[in-house]
Amino acid sequence: MRGGTGARVEIRDLVVRRGNRVAVDHVSLTVEPGELLVIIGPSGSGKSSLLSSINRLIEIESGFVRLDDEDARALVPHELRRRIGYCFQGLGLFPHLTVAENVGITPRLAGWDAARIEARIEVMLASVGLEPAAYRDRLPSELSGGQAQRVAVARALAAAPPLLLLDEPFGALDPDTRARLQDLLLEIQRQSRVTTILVSHDLSEAILLGTRIAVLVDGGLVQLGTPAEVVRAPAGPAVQALVDAARRRAVLLGDGTNATDGTKAADTAGPAT
Amino acid sequence: MTSDVLSLFVAHLRLVLIAIGVGSVFGLTIGIVAARNRFVERSALGAASLIQAVPALALLAAMVPLFAWLGHVSGLPISGIGEVPALVALTLYAILPIARGVVVGIRSIDPAVDQAALAVGMTDRQRFRLVDLPLAMPATLAGLRTATAWTVGMATLATPIGARSLGNLIFSGLQTRHYDQVALGCAAAAAMAISLDALLTWAERRARGRRPGRVAAVVFGAIGMATVGAVIVGLAPSSAARPIRIGAKSFTEQLILAEVLRCAVGNNSPVEVRPSLGTTVAFDAVRSGDLDAYVEYTGTAWSTILKRTTQVDRETMRSEVAAALQRDFGVRVVADLGFENAYALVVRADNPAQRISDLGAAATSLFGGDYEFFERSEWQALRASYGLAPRETRAMDPSLLYDALSTGGVDVIAGYTTDGRIDAMHLHVLSDDRGAIPPYDAIVVVSERLARDQPEIAARFAALEHSIDPERMRRWNAAVDSGGATPAAVVRDHPACR
Numbered sequence: 001m002r003g004g005t006g007a008r009v010e011i012r013d014l015v016v017r018r019g020n021r022v023a024v025d026h027v028s029l030t031v032e033p034g035e036l037l038v039i040i041g042p043s044g045s046g047k048s049s050l051l052s053s054i055n056r057l058i059e060i061e062s063g064f065v066r067l068d069d070e071d072a073r074a075l076v077p078h079e080l081r082r083r084i085g086y087c088f089q090g091l092g093l094f095p096h097l098t099v100a101e102n103v104g105i106t107p108r109l110a111g112w113d114a115a116r117i118e119a120r121i122e123v124m125l126a127s128v129g130l131e132p133a134a135y136r137d138r139l140p141s142e143l144s145g146g147q148a149q150r151v152a153v154a155r156a157l158a159a160a161p162p163l164l165l166l167d168e169p170f171g172a173l174d175p176d177t178r179a180r181l182q183d184l185l186l187e188i189q190r191q192s193r194v195t196t197i198l199v200s201h202d203l204s205e206a207i208l209l210g211t212r213i214a215v216l217v218d219g220g221l222v223q224l225g226t227p228a229e230v231v232r233a234p235a236g237p238a239v240q241a242l243v244d245a246a247r248r249r250a251v252l253l254g255d256g257t258n259a260t261d262g263t264k265a266a267d268t269a270g271p272a273t
Numbered sequence: 274m275t276s277d278v279l280s281l282f283v284a285h286l287r288l289v290l291i292a293i294g295v296g297s298v299f300g301l302t303i304g305i306v307a308a309r310n311r312f313v314e315r316s317a318l319g320a321a322s323l324i325q326a327v328p329a330l331a332l333l334a335a336m337v338p339l340f341a342w343l344g345h346v347s348g349l350p351i352s353g354i355g356e357v358p359a360l361v362a363l364t365l366y367a368i369l370p371i372a373r374g375v376v377v378g379i380r381s382i383d384p385a386v387d388q389a390a391l392a393v394g395m396t397d398r399q400r401f402r403l404v405d406l407p408l409a410m411p412a413t414l415a416g417l418r419t420a421t422a423w424t425v426g427m428a429t430l431a432t433p434i435g436a437r438s439l440g441n442l443i444f445s446g447l448q449t450r451h452y453d454q455v456a457l458g459c460a461a462a463a464a465m466a467i468s469l470d471a472l473l474t475w476a477e478r479r480a481r482g483r484r485p486g487r488v489a490a491v492v493f494g495a496i497g498m499a500t501v502g503a504v505i506v507g508l509a510p511s512s513a514a515r516p517i518r519i520g521a522k523s524f525t526e527q528l529i530l531a532e533v534l535r536c537a538v539g540n541n542s543p544v545e546v547r548p549s550l551g552t553t554v555a556f557d558a559v560r561s562g563d564l565d566a567y568v569e570y571t572g573t574a575w576s577t578i579l580k581r582t583t584q585v586d587r588e589t590m591r592s593e594v595a596a597a598l599q600r601d602f603g604v605r606v607v608a609d610l611g612f613e614n615a616y617a618l619v620v621r622a623d624n625p626a627q628r629i630s631d632l633g634a635a636a637t638s639l640f641g642g643d644y645e646f647f648e649r650s651e652w653q654a655l656r657a658s659y660g661l662a663p664r665e666t667r668a669m670d671p672s673l674l675y676d677a678l679s680t681g682g683v684d685v686i687a688g689y690t691t692d693g694r695i696d697a698m699h700l701h702v703l704s705d706d707r708g709a710i711p712p713y714d715a716i717v718v719v720s721e722r723l724a725r726d727q728p729e730i731a732a733r734f735a736a737l738e739h740s741i742d743p744e745r746m747r748r749w750n751a752a753v754d755s756g757g758a759t760p761a762a763v764v765r766d767h768p769a770c771r
Contacts, residue, residue, distance in 0.1 A: 057391060082394030092389025096407050096485050106393045139483060155393065 006033040006195030007162035009054065013063035016049045016219075023049035025219035026063070033162075034193035036186075038210035040200050040242065046219035047199045051165050054197070055084045067163060082110050085156030085194070088167035091148055093140040099125070099151050100136035106159040124154040127188060146177035153185070157194065164189075166198040170205070182208060203246035207231065215239050282461050284437040287503045288428045289465070291360055293421055294500025296367025297493055300420070303368065304375025304413070308405070314376060321369035329427045333362045333434050337554050344561065352563040354435030354547075354554055356507070363427055367420040374416020378409025407486035414477040414489060418470060425466040429458070433523070435547045435558060439465075444549035448672050449525050449753045449760060516543040517723075517730060520555040520567035523548070524643075524671045526614060526691055528760040529749050530568040533741070534717070535761075536770035537733045552577050552645065560602045562722035566734055569718045570614060572711040574598060576650040584654070587712040594716070603721035607731055611739035612691060612746045615713040616651055618703045619688035619695060621678060628706040629659050632685070636661050641683035643671045651710050652687070658709040672754075675700065691743060693751025715741070733769075740768060 009031040016024035023046040031037045039047045053060045056077045065072040072080055093102050103124050104117045112120070125132040128150035140148055149169065156164060166185075170178045186209060189196050200206050206213045207227040215223040215230065215238070223235035234240040303321070307314035324332065336358035344351035352358070382405060390400040432440035442458030445451075473492070480488040519534045521527040528548055535544045547564065556578055558564035574594045575581050579601075585593070595606040618629055626632050640663040646652055647666045655661055667683055675694040678686045688695060688702070690713075695702060717734045724731045752758040764770050 055392065057388065077391075078394045078396045078399075081392055086389075086392040088385070088388070088392075090383075090385030090388065092383070092385035092387075092392070094386060094389070094404060095383075096483065098483065109394050109399065159394075 005162065006035070006193050007067045008033050008069075009163060009195060009197070010066040010069075011050075011054075011063070012066075014050065014053065014065065015061040015063055016046070016053045016058055017061045018049055018058070022061075023219055024053065024216075027216070027219075027221045028063075029214055029221060029224055031195055031197060033195055036189050036196040036198065036209060036211050037214060038198045038200055038206035038212075039214045039216055040203055040206045041216035042238075042242075043201065045216040047201075047216045048167050049219075050216065051167050051197060051199050052086075054163075054165060055081050055086055057081075057086075078109075082106055082159060083161050083163070085159075085161040085164040086167075087152045087156040087165070087169045089169060089171045091152045093148055093151060093155070095140050097139075098136065099130070099138050099140070099143070100132075102140065102151055103154045103158050105155065110159055112159075120158055124158050125151075127157075128154045129184060130154070145173055146181065149173060149177075149181055150184070153181075153188070157188070157192070160192075162195060164194045164196045166196065168199055168201065185209065203230075203242045204249065207246070215242065278442065278457060278461065281437060281439050281441055281458075282465070283506075285425075285428050285439045285462065286465060287507060288356065288359060288363060288431060288436060288438055289421065289424050289469075290496070290499045290503040291507075292363035292367050292424050292428075293417070294496050294503075295360070296364045296420060296424075297371055297417065297496055299364070300368045300371025300416070301375060301413070301493070304372035305406075307372060308376045308379040308409070309401075318369070318372060318376065321365075321372060324365050325369050329362075329366065329423075330430050330433075332366065333359060333427075333430055336362045337434055337557070341557055341561070350561075352558070352561055354550070354558045354563055356431075356436045359428070359431035359434055359436035359438075363424050363431070366427055367424050370416040370419040370423070371413065372416070374413040374419075375409050377416075378412030379405050381412065382408050407484075407489075410480045410485035410489040411477055414473060414480050414492060417492070418473040418477060421469050421473060422466055425462055425469065429462055433549045433551065434554060435520075435550060435563065437545070437547070441548055444523065445521075445528055445760075447670070448523060448549070449528060450672065450755075451757070451759065516545040517566070517727075518545050518547060518564050520550050520558060520564040521546060521548045522550055522552060522555060522567075524689070525753050525760070526689070526746065526750055527568060529746075529753060529764060530610070530715070532760045532764045533737065533767055533769060534566055534568070534734065536764060536767060537737055538730055539733065542727075542730065556602075556604070556718075559604055559718055559720045562720045564720065565723040565727075565730075566717060566719040568610065568715050570713040570715055572615065572651070572713040574716075574718075575711055577645075578602075582650055582654075584708065584711065587714065590712055591714060591716075598718065605719050605721065605724045605731070606716050607719050607724075607735040608717040608738045610715040610717065610737060610741045612715055612741050612743040613713050614689050614691040614715060614746070615710055616646065616649075616687050617690045617705070617710070618655070619675075619678065619686050619700050620684070620703060621681075622699045622701055624684075624701075626703055629655070629661075629703045629709075630706050632659070632661070632703070635684055637664055638684035639664060639682075640666045640685050640687070641674055641677050642666065642668055642687035643674065644668050646687045654709040658707045691746045691750055693747050693749075693754050696747070697751055697755045715746075737769060 012028045014024055014027045027050060039050060041047045049058055052058045054065050056072060100121045103121045107117045107120055122132045125135060130150055170181050198209060210227055212226055213230045214221060217238040223230060223239050231243055234243045303317045307317055337353045340351055340358045341353035386404060390404045428438045429440035429443055431438045432444045439458045439462045442454050446454030446458060476488055476492045517538050519531045521531040531546045538544050552573055555567050559567060571590050571594050575590055579597050598604040598606060620626060647668055669677060674686045674688060675698050677683050678700060679698045717737060719731050719734055749763045752763045753760055
């Protein structure tokens with residue numbers, strides 16, 4: 001699968017308000033093309049608000065988001081969103097559309113011709129590990145949780161977007177399915193080089209998947225670095241708490257894989273480009 | 274009989290289809306707008322709920338004066354009775370469940386699905402068309418199903434406002450104690466309701482799977498075509514010979530007399546009987562030309578229609594009624610049938626009173642009367658002349674009055690002097706020794722339109738003059754009420770029917 005090159009995402013001085021609360025408080029960061037940035041933080045830290053302000057599901061209060069030097073607000077929202085894959089824990093597969101129609105929806109909205117959409121659906125289903133002939137005509141109600149998640153990922157990537165936003169996409173899955181989908185995501189992401197921003201509350205997932213990790217606490221960015229940097233030198237007590245929690249869980253497994261796990265993920269991810 | 278049932282079934286289905294078709298157009302539109310606009314939701318659905326809170330029969334009945342008034346202020350030939358007012362009431366009733374189905378359907382969509390619709394790049398309009406509307410269809414079809422069931426049931430109540438439906442069988446069957454006819458009407462309406470419900474249940478289930486929008490389009494498309502078809506079927510006969518429309522009020526004698534009028538018309542013109550009408554509904558219809566003829570009673574015309582309260586003798590009332598009806602309303606009195614059907618106070622045989630003034634203690638007991646009686650001036654006159662002060666008055670269906678008296682449910686009833694059940698149930702009539710009750714000579718009234726356009730038929734009605742004496746009328750009534758005969762059968766010994 002070729003998604004073209006990933007976009008460069010530049011976020012500057014971003015403020016997002018949810019009701020009376022400031023959810024994102026003057027955050028600045030840049031995500032390089034092809035990078036997989038994981039945003040972590042405790043519940044209510046503003047990570048989902050930050051993510052959904054990028055495709056303007058939430059409007060920003062001040063600051064700006066640029067995709068390849070183009071201000072996100074220069075586009076009408078639906079045009080912007082057709083260029084950004086988005087996948088969230090609730091999935092939101094359209095229950096009245098088949099798997100194929102769900103996957104093909106953004107290309108259809110973007111006005112692709114039917115043959116091209118069909119071909120794309122085949123490629124996408126195969127790439128998320130679903131045999132097209134067996135799955136394309138099913139309704140979402142006829143899928144398992146993991147299969148539905150794969151369809152949601154395929155839908156998000158169907159129009160070959162330069163940017164993919166994932167909001168705790170694997171949160172509702174059992175650990176085994178979750179691990180397989182994490183592997184699948186890494187594979188797809190490396191092949192397509194789509195710039196990916198993933199929100200998670202789980203540092204282990206962040207270490208496993210991320211080329212870099214951004215830690216958000218109370219709407220503010222407290223640390224931005226590679227997994228190794230975050231694990232070795234947590235910036236402040238809040239980040240330390242996240243690291244401790246992940247380490248305790250790993251120790252409970254009893255074979256000390258915490259260190260290797262963290263190092264391996266950081267190493268294989270390589271330096272941030 | 275069979276063909277009659279079939280034609281009533283078709284008329285009933287027509288009412289249902291048109292009401293559902295037009296109701297769908299309004300219901301879908303209101304629902305769609307209301308789902309996107311809280312103000313419209315509150316006001317339009319609020320108004321529809323208010324309409325729904327009105328009992329079905331009351332809503333239908335309210336159409337009669339409303340349409341009469343519309344006809345009056347607009348000067349257009351709008352009729353207060355018949356199919357159109359019935360359809361308006363049925364349609365009003367059908368709107369709410371459909372509109373509420375749309376709103377509930379849209380509101381109950383998983384928020385994640387709506388979020389995803391935006392995230393994949395739909396515009397608001399695309400989200401509405403591709404996601405919200407299709408996903409609202411199962412609930413909408415459920416609303417349509419409710420509306421259809423209600424409408425089939427409610428259409429049986431269209432009979433008293435002059436629309437033909439399966440209610441004709443039920444109302445006249447109840448009146449004449451032909452319970453087989455009642456059962457037939459109910460069974461036919463139930464069969465219609467069950468079949469339509471099965472069809473829509475199937476569609477609703479289909480709409481929960483793939484392509485709910487397409488399923489709904491097929492359903493509403495079919496309804497639309499059926500509605501257009503039903504309207505066309507309704508228009509077609511009007512280009513053929515318009516049937517002579519004969520009215521009947523809601524008691525046995527009236528149904529029998531309608532058959533006599535039918536005989537008088539003869540076989541050259543089709544005849545339609547509109548049964549179970551109230552006095553004002555029937556008279557307004559003759560006045561506007563919706564009905565061509567029915568049998569009225571001079572005392573009723575005097576008090577209810579002309580609003581007179583003075584007591585006059587029989588001949589004065591007869592000529593004064595004829596003159597005033599023609600002068601004030603254009604309605605012609607063409608024949609005096611030759612008998613009187615007056616209100617009379619009736620008691621059980623064990624009551625020693627012979628005259629109303631003998632009632633004594635019974636004057637304060639339980640009184641029963643038909644729906645109109647206790648509102649009529651005769652009742653005021655009776656109370657004033659005899660000092661009647663009943664403990665309680667009970668208005669009930671005329672067919673139940675005599676049973677209520679003979680079983681002791683009430684002690685005195687306002688019955689009708691020609692009623693066959695007075696003899697059959699061993700009851701007796703108290704004489705009106707102070708002359709409080711005016712005379713009630715049966716007269717044939719015809720519309721101005723009939724008198725002008727079809728004078729030969731008006732002349733045949735006029736030929737009924739003095740052709741029914743009181744004994745014959747009482748015998749006919751008894752034969753239908755207690756003997757199980759049909760109105761059409763008992764009148765065969767009348768000269769006009771031979």
